[in-house]
Amino acid sequence: MASPAPAPALIVEAPPSRLARFLDSDLLANFRRSKLAIAAFLATVLFIALALLAPVISPQNPYDPAQLELINASLPPLWYADGQAPFLIGTDDQGRDVLSAVFYGMRLSLLVGVLGVLLSGFIGIGLGLIAGYAGGWVDTIIMRVADVQLTFPAILIALIVDGVAKAVAGGHMEANAQIALIVVAIGLSFWVQYARTVRGSVMVEKNKDYVQAGRLIGLSAPVILTRHILPNVTGPVFVIATINLALAIITEATLSFLGTGLPETMPSLGTLIRTGNRFLFSGEWWIVAFPGFALAGLVLAINLLGDWLRDALNPKLQ
Amino acid sequence: MTQPVLSVRDLRVEFATRRGVLTALDGVSFEIARGEVLGVVGESGAGKSVTGSAVIGLIDPPGRIAGGEILLNGERIDNLSPEAMRKVRGKRIGMIFQDPLTSLNPLYRVGRQIEETIRTHTDLSAKAARQRAIDLLAEVGIPAPERRIDGFPHEFSGGMRQRVVIALALAAEPELIIADEPTTALDVSVQAQIITLLKRLGRDHGTAVMLITHDMGVIAEAADRVAVMYAGRVAEIGPVAALVGDPLHPYAKGLMGAIPSLSHEADRLAQIPGAMPRLSAIPPGCAFNPRCPKVFARCTVDRPEPLVVGSHRVACHLYDASGQAAA
Amino acid sequence: MKPHIALKPVMSPQPDYVQVRDLRRLFDVSRPWLNRVIERQPRQYLRAVDNVSFSVAKGETLAIVGESGSGKSTVARMVVGLMPPSDGEVTISGVSMTDPRQAAERRALRRRIQMIFQDPYASMNPRWRVDRIVSEPIRAFGILSGEREIQGRVGELLTLVGLHPDDGKRYPHAFSGGQRQRIAIARALASEAEFLVADEPTSALDVSVQAQILNLMRDLQDRLGLTYLFISHNLAVVRHMANRIGVMYLGRIVEIGGGRELFTAPKHPYTRMLLDAVPDLAHVGRQRVPVQGEIPNPINPPSGCTFHPRCPFANDRCKAEVPVFRDGVACHAVEEGRLMPGGVAAVA
Numbered sequence: 001m002a003s004p005a006p007a008p009a010l011i012v013e014a015p016p017s018r019l020a021r022f023l024d025s026d027l028l029a030n031f032r033r034s035k036l037a038i039a040a041f042l043a044t045v046l047f048i049a050l051a052l053l054a055p056v057i058s059p060q061n062p063y064d065p066a067q068l069e070l071i072n073a074s075l076p077p078l079w080y081a082d083g084q085a086p087f088l089i090g091t092d093d094q095g096r097d098v099l100s101a102v103f104y105g106m107r108l109s110l111l112v113g114v115l116g117v118l119l120s121g122f123i124g125i126g127l128g129l130i131a132g133y134a135g136g137w138v139d140t141i142i143m144r145v146a147d148v149q150l151t152f153p154a155i156l157i158a159l160i161v162d163g164v165a166k167a168v169a170g171g172h173m174e175a176n177a178q179i180a181l182i183v184v185a186i187g188l189s190f191w192v193q194y195a196r197t198v199r200g201s202v203m204v205e206k207n208k209d210y211v212q213a214g215r216l217i218g219l220s221a222p223v224i225l226t227r228h229i230l231p232n233v234t235g236p237v238f239v240i241a242t243i244n245l246a247l248a249i250i251t252e253a254t255l256s257f258l259g260t261g262l263p264e265t266m267p268s269l270g271t272l273i274r275t276g277n278r279f280l281f282s283g284e285w286w287i288v289a290f291p292g293f294a295l296a297g298l299v300l301a302i303n304l305l306g307d308w309l310r311d312a313l314n315p316k317l318q
Numbered sequence: 319m320t321q322p323v324l325s326v327r328d329l330r331v332e333f334a335t336r337r338g339v340l341t342a343l344d345g346v347s348f349e350i351a352r353g354e355v356l357g358v359v360g361e362s363g364a365g366k367s368v369t370g371s372a373v374i375g376l377i378d379p380p381g382r383i384a385g386g387e388i389l390l391n392g393e394r395i396d397n398l399s400p401e402a403m404r405k406v407r408g409k410r411i412g413m414i415f416q417d418p419l420t421s422l423n424p425l426y427r428v429g430r431q432i433e434e435t436i437r438t439h440t441d442l443s444a445k446a447a448r449q450r451a452i453d454l455l456a457e458v459g460i461p462a463p464e465r466r467i468d469g470f471p472h473e474f475s476g477g478m479r480q481r482v483v484i485a486l487a488l489a490a491e492p493e494l495i496i497a498d499e500p501t502t503a504l505d506v507s508v509q510a511q512i513i514t515l516l517k518r519l520g521r522d523h524g525t526a527v528m529l530i531t532h533d534m535g536v537i538a539e540a541a542d543r544v545a546v547m548y549a550g551r552v553a554e555i556g557p558v559a560a561l562v563g564d565p566l567h568p569y570a571k572g573l574m575g576a577i578p579s580l581s582h583e584a585d586r587l588a589q590i591p592g593a594m595p596r597l598s599a600i601p602p603g604c605a606f607n608p609r610c611p612k613v614f615a616r617c618t619v620d621r622p623e624p625l626v627v628g629s630h631r632v633a634c635h636l637y638d639a640s641g642q643a644a645a
Numbered sequence: 646m647k648p649h650i651a652l653k654p655v656m657s658p659q660p661d662y663v664q665v666r667d668l669r670r671l672f673d674v675s676r677p678w679l680n681r682v683i684e685r686q687p688r689q690y691l692r693a694v695d696n697v698s699f700s701v702a703k704g705e706t707l708a709i710v711g712e713s714g715s716g717k718s719t720v721a722r723m724v725v726g727l728m729p730p731s732d733g734e735v736t737i738s739g740v741s742m743t744d745p746r747q748a749a750e751r752r753a754l755r756r757r758i759q760m761i762f763q764d765p766y767a768s769m770n771p772r773w774r775v776d777r778i779v780s781e782p783i784r785a786f787g788i789l790s791g792e793r794e795i796q797g798r799v800g801e802l803l804t805l806v807g808l809h810p811d812d813g814k815r816y817p818h819a820f821s822g823g824q825r826q827r828i829a830i831a832r833a834l835a836s837e838a839e840f841l842v843a844d845e846p847t848s849a850l851d852v853s854v855q856a857q858i859l860n861l862m863r864d865l866q867d868r869l870g871l872t873y874l875f876i877s878h879n880l881a882v883v884r885h886m887a888n889r890i891g892v893m894y895l896g897r898i899v900e901i902g903g904g905r906e907l908f909t910a911p912k913h914p915y916t917r918m919l920l921d922a923v924p925d926l927a928h929v930g931r932q933r934v935p936v937q938g939e940i941p942n943p944i945n946p947p948s949g950c951t952f953h954p955r956c957p958f959a960n961d962r963c964k965a966e967v968p969v970f971r972d973g974v975a976c977h978a979v980e981e982g983r984l985m986p987g988g989v990a991a992v993a
Contacts (some may be wrong), residue, residue, distance in 0.1 A: 361851035535924030576856035
C-alpha cells in the first residue's frame, strides 16, 4: 500500500486566539495610526458613557415633575452672574436642568438610533440575503420595491409611517409606544441600503465554491445562508450600520423637531431643540444651544468613525 | 565579449511592512545579450515578477531597490529619476503583461495607441507613423492590418489582443522587452502562436527578451537561457537545453521531475515536499534547505553563492569544491 | 492505522458506474426583456454542452480535457448535480440523477459523490476552522455522532491527506494553496465518497505542489478504490492521471479514448492540433508552424462540424453536416478514411 504524501513541513503551533488575532489585525494597526479615528472613537465612547450613566451623573431627573421647581426656571449657565449651582448650563422655563435634559435626551436619541439601525439592518439583511440567493422574480420584486423607496427621502418615509400609525391609533399614544413607532419608522426608511449591499455580496459569495460544497452535502438554502454566506457578508454591513446610526439619530431629531417624534414629557435631543427654539429670541439661548451642540458632536463623532471604518475595510478607496 | 543589453548585478529589493522589512529579492544577478531570450522561471513567490518590475522601475512603495545595480547597455537605470525612467520605459524597454486588456486603453483605437507610442519616441510624421503601425500589426500576424488598425481592443480576440500588445511593445524599437506571463491567460492552442512570435521577433529585431513565466514548457520552447528563481534568489542559470536536460540545483531537479510530460508516462511524479516559504519566513542559509533531499549541515548556516559549473551557474553547496564532496 | 473510510477496493471494474447520455445544457444569454422588445431581438441561447455521452467504470479515471469555453466544467457541475441539465441523463451506480421517482435513492447516493474545486482559496468558508470544515459533511449526513468520534475522524482524514491532526485547529488562511487543496480532498472524503469529480484541481497550484496533489490523488485512488472524473485544460496532467480521456471542443466531445492511444495515435484533427500546440519540456528550442485560429464565439458557433474553420482537412460536408460520434471520434474525415490515425492524411 502506497503511503500518502509526506506531511508538509508545517510548524504546528498553538492557533492564535480571537483576541490575539484582533490585536494583530491590520484594522487595529490602521486605527492606531489614525489620530482622527482615535479621537472619534473616544468621543463616541464618551457620549455613550454619558448617555448610559445619565441617571447616575445627572443632578436631577428631568422626567420627574416632582424634582422641578419653578423657582429655578430660566436660570442662565453658571458663569453668568445669575447662574446657580447645581445648574451648570442653566435651566429651562420649567426649572429643568439643561445638562440633565441633554444627558437623558442623548440616551433616548441613542436608544432610538440603535434600535432603528438594528431593525433596518434586520429587515435589510434578511431581504438582501433572500433577494441575492433566490434571484429571479423574488429578487426583482424586492429590489424594485427598494428602488421605488429610494426615490423618496428617508425622512418622508418616516413621516408617512409615523402619520399613518398615529392616524390608526387615533391621536393619543403612550410615550413608549411613540418610541416604538419612531423606531419602526426609521427601520422602514433605512433598510434599502443594507438590502442592496448584502444582495450584491451574496451574489458574489453564492457562486463561490464553498457554497457549492455546502450544496453538495445537501444543506438547505436557509442553512447555507445563515451558516456560510451571512458571516462572510457582514463587513460592509458594519460600515453602513455605523454611518446609518448617525443618520438615524438625525432622523429622529428631525422628526422630534417637527413635532411628530418623541413627546415633551420624554424629550430626546430633537424635542429639546424644538422646545428650546421658542426661547432663542428671548435671550435664553442655552436651552436650545446645548442640546444642539450635543447632537452635532454625537453625530459628527459617529460619522467620522464610520468614514474611517469604511476606508479601513475597503483598501481600494485609499 | 560584447556588452549585454541588460545586466543585473546583486539586486536586492525590500518591502517595508508593519511587521518588519521583507526581502523580496536578494543578490539577484543575470545578463541578457542582444537577440537572446532569457526565461525567468519560478513558482509563485519566487520573485520573478518583482525582478521584472525592478528592471522597469515599477517597484512602488513600500518596496524599494535596496542594493545592487541594473544596467541597460552599460548605463545604470536603477537610480534614474521617475521622469527619466518613464522615458526609458516607453522607448528603450517594452513591456508585455499577462492580461492584454490592462495594457490597452479600451477607449482608443489600437492604431492610435501604437501611433502615439511611435510618435512620442521617434520623429516620424503622422502618416509615416500610421504606416509603421500597420507594418507592425502585419509583422505580429494580424490579418488585414490596414482595416484592423481602426478597431477597438474589445473587437479583438484574446490572442489577437496579445499580438497588438506585442506590436505596441515593439513600436519604439526597444532594446529590451520584458514579457511577464504573456501566455498565461491564453488558450493552449493560442499560447504556441504567441511564443513562436515572441521568439522570432526578438531574433529579427535583435531585441533582448526577458520572459517571465511559471510554465517550464513555455520556457523550454522559447528561451535560449533560463534562470530558475527560488525565494528571491537565482538558484540556477544556464542554457535551456542544459538546464532542462541536466539541472544541477536540487530545486531545479525537483521542478523538472514534478512536471508531467506529454511524451513519457511516469507512474509517480517527483515531488518536492512542502511549499515555497513566505517572505517573512525565509530560512537561514540556503532558502531551499528545509525542502532539499540533499541538505547537509552547512546548508542551514551558510548562504550559497553562485558557482560556475560547466555552462551553468548554480547557487548550491553541493558544487563547492572546497566544501563537502558533491553527492 | 487503517482509517475506517477505506471502502472495499473493487476488484473487478464494474462497467458504467457513471453513465452520461446525451447531456445538453443551454444558457440563456439573451438581453434583458425590455431590450429584446425594443430592439426586436429573439432570445439567445448558448449551447455550453451539446449531446455529450460517456461512461466511467468503477475505480477508473476519466479525464475531460478542453480549452476555455469547451463546456468541460459545465459537464462536471451537471454530473455532480450542482446544475440541472437542459436535456439528457446522468446515472450513477444505477440511480438516475434527474428522475423524480428515484429521489430517495438519490439522497442515499448523495454522500458518495463529492467534488474538488479549482480554487482552494474560494472553496472553504474563510471564517471556519479546518476541523469544522472537514467535519461538516460528517455532521450533515449524520455519519458519526459524538464530538470525540467526529474529531477523531477529522484527525484521521487530515492524516490521510498528509496533514497533521492539529492542523484542524487553524483557519484556512494559515495554509498554502497545496495544503488547502489537501483539506478540500479530506472534506470530500469525509462523507465516504467513492466518486470524486475534480474540476481543474491543480491549475491554481505551482508545479511542485501540483505534483504533490496529483500523487496524493492517485495514492488515494489505489487505497480507497475511488472513481474520478478529472477535468483539466492541461494535457500533460490529464495524461498522467487518466485511464481514458475525452476531448471537448465547443460543447461537444470530439474524441474519447484510452490515454495511450489518444496520445500516440490521435484521430480527431483537433486532438492532433492540441497535442502539437502544447509547450512541453521535451521540446527544447522546437521550431514549428503554430496552429492557426482561435476558438470561435460559442454563442454563434460555426455550422456543421464546429472545428471546420480551423481544420486543415475540412471539406464541404464538414461545413454542412454535424459529424456523428462513432468509434470514439466525431469526424467526417476519419469516418471517410481521408485521415488515418496518428498523423498524415491518407493519400486521396
